[in-house]
Amino acid sequence: MSFRTIPLYPGDMYDTACRLASEHAPAAATADASPAWRQMLELGWQGVLVAEAAGGVGATLQDLAAIVEGTGRAGLTVPLADRCGVAPVALAAADSEAAVALLGAVAAGTASVCPVLSAGSDGPGRAGAARLAADGSLHGLLGAADLSEPATHLLFSARDQGGEAALVLLPFDRVAAAARRYTGADGRQFADITLDGIALGPESVLLRGRPAATAAVAACHAGALLGCVRVVGAIAAMIELTIDYLNTREQFGAALSSFQVLRHRVVEMYVLYENTAGLVRRLVEQAHETGFDGYPRDLAAARLYVGTVCRTVAEGVIQLHGGMGMTWEMLAARLGMQILGDSQRYGDPAECLDWLTAGSLAAAAA
Amino acid sequence: MNAQAPQPRQRDAIDYAAFRRELVAFVEANCPPGLREIVRSNQKIGREEYAAWQRILHQRGWSAPNWPVEHGGTGWDLQQRYLFEEVAAELDCPPLYHHGLGHIGPVIMHFGTPEQKARFLPRIVDGSEWWCQGYSEPGAGSDLASLKTAARRDGDDYVINGQKIWTSHAHEADIMYTLVRTSNEGRKQAGITLLLIPLDLPGIRIRPIHTIDQWHHVNEVFLDDVRVPAANRLGQEGDGWKCAKFLLDRERLSPAMVPRLIRQLQQVEELIHSRIRADGPSPTLHRALERLFLAQASAMGAREMLLSAIQEEMNGTLRSSKSSALKLHYTELSQQISGLAYDLVAPRYASRLLPQVPAADGADDRDIERQLLHTYLFYRSRTIAGGTSEVQKNVIARDLFGG
Numbered sequence: 001m002s003f004r005t006i007p008l009y010p011g012d013m014y015d016t017a018c019r020l021a022s023e024h025a026p027a028a029a030t031a032d033a034s035p036a037w038r039q040m041l042e043l044g045w046q047g048v049l050v051a052e053a054a055g056g057v058g059a060t061l062q063d064l065a066a067i068v069e070g071t072g073r074a075g076l077t078v079p080l081a082d083r084c085g086v087a088p089v090a091l092a093a094a095d096s097e098a099a100v101a102l103l104g105a106v107a108a109g110t111a112s113v114c115p116v117l118s119a120g121s122d123g124p125g126r127a128g129a130a131r132l133a134a135d136g137s138l139h140g141l142l143g144a145a146d147l148s149e150p151a152t153h154l155l156f157s158a159r160d161q162g163g164e165a166a167l168v169l170l171p172f173d174r175v176a177a178a179a180r181r182y183t184g185a186d187g188r189q190f191a192d193i194t195l196d197g198i199a200l201g202p203e204s205v206l207l208r209g210r211p212a213a214t215a216a217v218a219a220c221h222a223g224a225l226l227g228c229v230r231v232v233g234a235i236a237a238m239i240e241l242t243i244d245y246l247n248t249r250e251q252f253g254a255a256l257s258s259f260q261v262l263r264h265r266v267v268e269m270y271v272l273y274e275n276t277a278g279l280v281r282r283l284v285e286q287a288h289e290t291g292f293d294g295y296p297r298d299l300a301a302a303r304l305y306v307g308t309v310c311r312t313v314a315e316g317v318i319q320l321h322g323g324m325g326m327t328w329e330m331l332a333a334r335l336g337m338q339i340l341g342d343s344q345r346y347g348d349p350a351e352c353l354d355w356l357t358a359g360s361l362a363a364a365a366a
Numbered sequence: 367m368n369a370q371a372p373q374p375r376q377r378d379a380i381d382y383a384a385f386r387r388e389l390v391a392f393v394e395a396n397c398p399p400g401l402r403e404i405v406r407s408n409q410k411i412g413r414e415e416y417a418a419w420q421r422i423l424h425q426r427g428w429s430a431p432n433w434p435v436e437h438g439g440t441g442w443d444l445q446q447r448y449l450f451e452e453v454a455a456e457l458d459c460p461p462l463y464h465h466g467l468g469h470i471g472p473v474i475m476h477f478g479t480p481e482q483k484a485r486f487l488p489r490i491v492d493g494s495e496w497w498c499q500g501y502s503e504p505g506a507g508s509d510l511a512s513l514k515t516a517a518r519r520d521g522d523d524y525v526i527n528g529q530k531i532w533t534s535h536a537h538e539a540d541i542m543y544t545l546v547r548t549s550n551e552g553r554k555q556a557g558i559t560l561l562l563i564p565l566d567l568p569g570i571r572i573r574p575i576h577t578i579d580q581w582h583h584v585n586e587v588f589l590d591d592v593r594v595p596a597a598n599r600l601g602q603e604g605d606g607w608k609c610a611k612f613l614l615d616r617e618r619l620s621p622a623m624v625p626r627l628i629r630q631l632q633q634v635e636e637l638i639h640s641r642i643r644a645d646g647p648s649p650t651l652h653r654a655l656e657r658l659f660l661a662q663a664s665a666m667g668a669r670e671m672l673l674s675a676i677q678e679e680m681n682g683t684l685r686s687s688k689s690s691a692l693k694l695h696y697t698e699l700s701q702q703i704s705g706l707a708y709d710l711v712a713p714r715y716a717s718r719l720l721p722q723v724p725a726a727d728g729a730d731d732r733d734i735e736r737q738l739l740h741t742y743l744f745y746r747s748r749t750i751a752g753g754t755s756e757v758q759k760n761v762i763a764r765d766l767f768g769g
Contacts (some may be wrong), residue, residue, distance in 0.1 A: 003768065020429060118478075246767070260760075263759070263766075264768060267759045267765075270762065274667075275668060276667060278673075282666060282669075305660050308660065341535055356659050361647050364368030364643055
């Protein structure tokens with residue numbers, strides 16, 4: 001029997017996610033929702049973390065992690081972590097009437113909020129480039145919004161003239177024409193959006209000052225963590241696929257899996273997988289216990305580490321599949337591209353290193 | 367038996383947080399500061415230090431955490447044993463001496479006669495008798511079954527001739543549990559027998575091996591016509607391989623491995639911080655910080671791997687690939703951490719490792735930076751001893767690839 005990994009959170013949620021994701025081939029980018037995403041909306045996955053009182057499921061972070069891990073195995077480009085984790089966490093922090101109403105629509109799948117948030121100096125990452133002028137108009141650029149599936153709203157961090165943070169919600173159709181779209185290295189659809197003097201009503205600014213910064217950091221915490229969870233799911237699948245491939249493919253009259261040098265390279269990836277899975281499980285449990293307060297130092301260290309793991313595993317899997325590893329057709333290779341992409345969002349390795357180093361230098365001096 | 371014999375408890379009834387507090391209170395009150403300082407500063411510890419701590423634990427009934435109560439152990443479950451090791455590491459207590467408690471003790475419990483259990487087990491628990499392992503030979507390392515040390519039956523004795531190598535602690539041990547060849551017929555594993563050989567018998571010569579860390583751990587043991595009573599045979603003749611496998615299967619998960627590593631990581635972090643305070647944040651120290659952060663995350667993962675493996679072992683679902691992965695990861699990570707320490711301390715200590723006239727006040731021994739250089743060199747053995755990394759990879763690969 002082929003080797004199978006043990007998921008972080010086995011159970012119905014995980015099984016459903018695996019089944020659903022495996023039924024859908026990655027869809028070509030269109031303006032419409034992909035069949036897989038439509039099904040996820042119908043299942044209410046955007047509302048998994050939304051409180052029951054707001055129309056959501058009110059489930060645990062572990063439940064959402066099971067979904068993200070399970071779908072992470074299949075190579076779909078759906079923005080699950082953004083839409084089901086990051087946006088609901090930020091909207092819940094806003095706690096205004098408009099935010100609560102929108103959360104209900106998000107949970108029902110009739111709205112979908114694309115987050116473009118920054119932790120500022122409270123976490124790893126660069127400050128967002130959106131500016132809020134004194135007359136209430138917006139300027140600057142929203143970079144790399146994940147629009148792999150249609151969004152009804154954008155939720156983003158901005159700074160006013162005094163440098164104070166703001167959490168801004170904007171209907172997407174107001175800026176759709178200003179979006180320059182890209183296909184990412186991992187196949188996802190991103191957009192840079194120029195905010196050129198767009199006038200805002202007061203209802204668009206959900207939070208200001210410290211509460212806005214706190215909400216953005218909490219949402220980035222969720223995004224960073226769920227990105228790691230997705231990596232765990234993807235690496236598990238990559239290892240299983242690679243083992244199957246090596247057991248099946250023959251060269252020099254023998255299965256590739258009979259060559260020790262190849263076996264050992266898979267073992268090295270498996271050990272990294274077990275280690276990363278343990279690390280991510282711990283961080284999920286920690287967030288479950290304490291909420292998404294702040295951006296934990298442990299999470300930044302984890303993302304720095306996971307970034308190196310993603311490189312090692314992605315490169316290893318490509319190499320072990322030989323020429324086939326260079327093809328987009330090969331799921332293991334596509335997953336490799338996806339984990340590389342995941343490691344670049346909500347605290348890329350360089351940002352994490354800079355932030356951790358600054359913290360350590362301050363601690364050493366204290 | 368223990369001075370205080372504890373009673374086994376049901377798992378559901380165990381309050382692990384309270385248990386941990388009890389451990390901390392006991393260590394703080396009973397582990398002598400001098401002993402903790404030796405461990406904190408990474409000094410080489412030997413029988414004197416191990417035994418001192420074991421005597422203290424024995425008074426409390428805690429000297430055999432991995433043993434059942436009927437043989438003088440605590441009866442703790444793996445989670446309790448992990449907490450014990452975590453507290454001991456955090457508070458710089460000496461480790462438990464593994465050859466008696468971890469290795470031969472459980473084998474005697476399983477394979478020994480009532481007389482052997484009565485003779486040997488109590489002296490392991492109270493630390494009065496010290497053991498070493500006579501397994502490897504010059505021609506039998508990873509391929510242990512190729513061992514040649516011969517035991518010929520002569521009346522009520524076996525007569526032993528041969529040589530053992532890499533025998534840790536032989537120079538301070540009382541008894542060597544020894545794999546010997548009693549037959550050359552059939553499969554080579556089938557002709558192996560386990561004998562318990564007192565090291566004060568005539569014909570035994572112990573010679574130290576000078577290792578690269580310049581600490582004395584390992585030895586060669588020469589056996590020339592050594593007469594050992596047949597009553598010192600464990601199990602039947604030819605059962606030696608079975609005994610050795612029993613030991614390996616039983617000890618595949620050691621709760622001690624990760625807590626010591628995490629403690630060492632704290633020490634390296636303190637060292638980097640002290641350098642930053644003294645020299646400013648140089649590019650070299652920036653690089654050291656990056657390696658530290660990566661090791662911290664990796665160690666956090668290793669801790670979680672161990673804890674989940676403990677749960678799986680307690681539930682009977684632990685796979686050999688996972689326990690081997692843990693050993694592989696832990697040993698390589700410990701080398702990365704000691705390698706980081708090496709890069710910090712070697713510029714000063716590589717040329718000043720062993721003072722020819724040590725400071726009279728013991729300052730050289732307490733100098734943790736010097737000891738970290740010894741440790742780096744010693745830790746090269748981590749991926750060799752107890753199954754090399756390459757052997758571990760073969761074990762894991764068999765599980766992953768189904769053969």
